[in-house]
Amino acid sequence: MSKDILNLQLWQIGAAYVFIALLLVIVRRRGIGREREILIASIRMTLQLVLVGYVLVYIFESTNPLMTILAVGVMEAFAIDNIFKRTKEKLSGKLKKIIAFSMVTGTLTSILYFLFVVIRIYPWFNPQYFIPIAGMIIGNSMTGISLGVKGIAEGMRNQRALVESSLMLGATPARASREIVNSAFDSAILPTINSMVGMGIVSLPGMMTGQILSGTSPLIATKYQIAIMLGIVGSVALSVILFVILGYRTFFNQEDQLIQTDN
Amino acid sequence: MYRFEDVRYRDILNIDRLTIHENLVTSIVGPSGSGKTTFIRLLNKLISPDKGEITYKDKRLMEWDSVELRREVVMLPQQPAIYSGTVKDNLLKGLLYSEREPVSDEVLLEMLESVKLDKDLDDNAELLSGGEKQRLALGRVLLMEPEVLLLDEPSSALDDKTELIIIEEVVEYTRRNNKTLVMVTHSNRIAEDFSDLIIRISPDEPVQIREVSR
Secondary structure, three states: OOOOOOOOOOOHHHHHHHHHHHHHHHHHOOOOHHHHHHHHHHHHHHHHHHHHHHHHHHHHHOOHHHHHHHHHHHHHHHHHHHHHHHOOOOOOOOHHHHHHHHHHHHHHHHHHHHHHHHHOOOOOOHHHHHHHHHHHHHHHHHHHHHHHHHHHHHHHHHOHHHHHHHOOOOOOOOHHOHHHHHHHHHHHHHHHHHHHHHEOEEOOOOOHHHHHHHHOOOHHHHHHHHHHHHHHHHHHHHHHHHOOOOOHHHHEEOOOOOOOOOO | OEEEEEEEOOOEEEEEEEEEOOOOEEEEOOOOOOHHHHHHHHHHHOOOEEEEEEOOOOOOOHHHHHHHHHHHHEEEEOOOOOOOEEHHHHHHHHHHHHOOOOOOOHHHHHHHHOOOOOOEEEEEEEEHHHHHHHHHHHHHHHOOOOOOOEEEEEEEEEOHHHHHHHHHHHHHHHHHHOOOOEEOOHHHHHHHHHOOOOOOOOOOOOOEEEOOOO
């Protein structure tokens, strides 16, 4: 059995597009009317991955740490923008700043700890490790913060009367929003916790699968998977807690009043 | 106790000059939409005026710490919120939020009796009727022994009995303990019967103040 991965010829990839054709036939036959979206999604997926493949090859070949930093910066920027777009609630400028701050601080702390203390990569900017690991940590934290934003914004909107009632009873803004903040945090970290529960049984995680495919021993892949999962938990928790404890405050003004939403 | 000078709030309130006295029962009356609720929300700094100045105990409201003020000037809104949990949890919420020591179950039971709420401390508060919830919220506020009590009249549509119980109870509390009460009411009758001072506000006319001889 060869340890090297089989390279794919162009025609082999082409053959895989049979699955898209199959999907298109089903959708067309049943009159579901999703052909456009399926085509666009397939084309986007293809172009984006080809592009990112070349970019990664370029970065991996360069010995300039700035390339790695730039790549992580771009990932952070896309992730933050994605959070803004995903949220259906109207976000104040202040809240957006807090989202960006929590995202960058939470993920960078975890990424740096993970790479320098846990894995101990060499050289420090080694893009082969830095970029995929940063990607996983940033991606998961992005989902976490999105859920946290949703939790806080919805909580503050739906429970406005309750929060104001607590203020009338002499509660500080922190006390008045504690339940909303806690439940936002809880709902933000729950998917990450749940994914740990099913891991290895319900699904083989993507990174582990990738390492195994590329010829790494499943035991090494397992060790990496455990470590990265812990790193993800840490980063999600850190960025979400930063976000919620800073974010609730934007719903109150200097006078500890709930900010009126109608102006 | 409170002094208003040249106070404007959006296009809702426009008060040139007004004083609310200590140890009195003051009623705020006026047509619906005249800003009565807005008026009392200014008193505990749930909102701040756009213009003008309000002083409380000779200190400008701006200089009061809002949370500290609200622990002294407690408001009972028209539709008080009930927190999930028991009757007891709800009664103790005000003391908890204002960072004070809880009181014993005996005190709580006495309070239930004085607000005429025939329930157990362990009952689920969310299952109470609208009127019962309002009496529970009143008990919660009275336990805080506020210096100034702000009452936005309970909607009488709910039940007449509750409305009267609440008003009698807050007036009793105010007079017995030499506290100050400011209440919003739509009913001239209630204002005449219970208050020392009636303030009539309406959007287009200047504020009218009338003393009621008792």
